[in-house]
Amino acid sequence: MSTASRATVASQVGSATQVAAPELALRLANVNLYYGSFRAVKDVTLDIKARAITAIIGPSGCGKSTLLRSLNRINDRTPIFRAEGTLKLGDIDICAPTTDLVEIRRRIGMVFQRPNPFPQSIFDNVAFGLKLNGRMPRQQLTEVVEQSLRGAALWDDVKDKLDQSALGLSGGQQQRLCIARALATRPEVLLMDEPASALDPISTLRIEELINDLKRQYTIVIVTHNMQQAARASDVTVMMTMDTADRAGNVVEVGDTNQIFTNPRDRQTEEYITGRFG
Amino acid sequence: MARRNAILAQSIFFSAAAILVLSTGALVLFIGSTGLRVFSFISPASFFFGRSWDQNTQDFGVLPLLFGSLATTLVTLVISAPLAIAVSIFMVEIAPRPIRRIMRTAVELFASLPSVIYGLLGLTLVVPWLRDALHVGLGKGILAAAVVLVFMTQPTMVSIAEDALRSLPESLREGALAVGATRWQMIWRVLVPAARPGLLTAVILGMGRAIGETMAVQMVVGNITSRIPSNLVSGATTMPAAIVTQLPEATSPAHRAALIMVAFLLLVITLILIAGVRLATGGKSTKASTRRAVPAAQGGRPAAVAKLQGDKV
Structure with missing residues (x-):
């Protein structure tokens, strides 16, 4: 939690500061993202620090979600989408055609803008990812489900109704369930696409607290x-x-959150965070 | 003036609704009361449990007809339901757009073919093929009827099942893929269960089409009413086929009444099927929580049902 190391790792646009490998979870170099002939994101070079929370901010339409959704290649579902450049998770080239998408997505979990639980029981939602790789002993399954629900600060709310439908939960609970579902497969990285935008202020706060707890183990x-x-x-x-x-869309500034919000170097950043544009 | 117009409009709509409801009621009442007259000629037991339907002996046991209808429908569904679900999955989740468009056009074409054409194809293609392949009987029978019905029920089933799958939110798909599901795992473990009410509706309405189909079945089923068929390839009959074959020649009042009673039975079965659709899709009073947030899972019912109940014979 040292502020000093945080600041040094935050990299600069175009000149990725190389740091000891385990500290970095994801490395992006010269990433360009296209929808057909339209370039939605250009020339992003960015290192993402392990076990820390990196926030991507910016006005609507600047490619934040596109960039995030290219990290686990969920954007591949859009037929005209195309990624160029280097996206690396450790030594794995995320964008390589030979890369196993299933493995990428097991290592990089995702939580979406709106809670999207499956119309199944709470237990089955969390166990979903675990069952995909064949059978797991019931005992072990139950344990991991409990751990994941505890990890998502939802266990106390649902421990007595694990066999009930997930759709009976409130919006905030559903979103935490989706976080539990993502945690169950023990990913290294967790991508969150405006995870609280569909929630009320209290649920939002709980999600934020949760995110803060999660960074000890997850990027x-x-x-x-x-x-x-x-x-x-x-x-x-x-x-x-x-x-x-x-x-x-392009990255104009990367930095320690305190620095960005107190002393932004870029004029556009300053205008944006003070609410003058965007 | 405006007020008078409103009253006028209201009474027009009210009468229209009343006419519809009353005529439906009158229909059931008429067929029911006419059909029930059969019991002044023969006993209910000999009608419901009689194993032979023969106008020469004035035996009107409904079992050969009922059995024929149920067996035909069952064999049809066993082939047709998995096929339709597979086709709709292919159309929604796998086929690229141009192929999907071609398939949809084909499905619509299938739906608009008059049933006599299906019967004709059944008679000239399916029946000889079955006869040559199986070396039993003339090829006419329950199996031939079922093969024809598989094709006839596809448009109904595919279009409703396709609607049900298509209306599932994209977020469900992304959610499944994001935890590392393959496309097949996403389809079988998330989409199909989520679309189950819609898929069930598809199967039930296809079943309604199969059980009510008259012309095409009559042409290939063999129209043997005198016994319960012992296998799928010897001549048999179904309820609608028996009615259309025999009613024009039914001279005795008992025969006429017996046939109308069969029609009443068919009507009752159809009503039960419609109730089944209600239960499958709208019966949410007890299980609201499981479906509330996925209205899309019940997707496509109203429009598709209206569309397809219209074309049911």
């Missing part, structure tokens, strides 16, 4: 529209904007 990358959330919940902030010339 978290979170996209958010909410400045306070980024300021409260993150260690590193990545500021993106849309280039006015070609409408491509």
Whole structure:
């Protein structure tokens, strides 16, 4: 939790500061993302620190979600989507055609903007990822489900109704269930795409507390529209904007969250966080 | 003036609704009361449990007809339901857009073919093929009818099942993939269970089509009413086929009444099926919590059902 090491790891645009490998969870170099011929994100070079919370902020349409969704290749579902450049998880090239998508997604979990529990029981939702790789002894399954629900601060709410439908839970509980579902497969990285945007303020706060607890074990990358959330919940902030010339999103500033919010170096960042644009 | 118009409009709508409800009631009442007259000629036991239907001996046991209908429908469903679900999964989750469009056009074409054409194809293709392949009988029978019905029920089942799958939110798919599911795991473990009410509706309405189909079945089923068929390839009959074959020649009042009673039975079975659809899709009073947040899972029912009940014979 040392502020000093946080600041040194935060990398600069275009000049990735190389740090000891285990400290870095994801490395992006010259990443360009396209929808057909439209370049949605351009020339992103970024190191994402392990076991820390990295917030990606920026105005609507600047490619935050596109960038996040390319990290576990969930954007591959869009037929015209295409990624160029280097995206690395440890030694694995995320974008290589030979990369096993299943493995990538087991190591990089994701929580979406709206809670998306499956219309199944609470238990089955959490156990879903565990059952995909063949049978697991019931005992072990039950244990991991409990751990995951505890990890997502949901265990006390649902321990007596694990066999009930997940759709009976409140929105905030559903989102924590989705976090538990993502945690169950023990990913290294957790991607969160505005995880609290569909929730009420109290649920939002609980999710933020949860995220803060999770960073001890997980690398978290979170996209958010909410400045306070980024300021409260993150260690590193990545500021993106849309280039006015070609409408491509790009990273304008990366830094320690305290620095970004108190003393931004980039004029656009300053305007954005003070609410003058975006 | 405006007020008078409103009253007028209201009474027009009210009468329209009343006419519809009353005529439905009158239909059931008429068929029921006419059909029940059969019991002044023969005993209910000999009608419901009689194993032979023969106008020469004036035996009107409904079992050969009922058995034929149920067996035909069952064999049809065993082939047709998995096929339709597979086709709809292919269309929604796998096929690229151009292929999907071609398939949808094909399904619509299938739906618009008159049933006599199906019967004709059954008679000229399916029946000879079964006869040559199995070396039993003439090829006409329950199996031939079922093969024809498999094709006839596909449009109904595929379009409803496709709607049900398509209306599942994309977030369910992404959620499954994001925890490391393969496409097949996503389909079988998330999408199919989530779409179950819609898929069930598809199967039930396909069943309704199968049990009510008259012309095409009559052409290939063999129209043997005098006994319960002992196998799937010897001549048999179904309830609608028996009615359409025999009613024009039914001279004795008992025969006529017996056939109308069969029609009443068919009507009752159809009503039960419709109730089944209600139960499968709308019966949410007891299980609201499991479906509440996925209205899409029940997707496609109203429009598709309206569309397809319209074309049921």
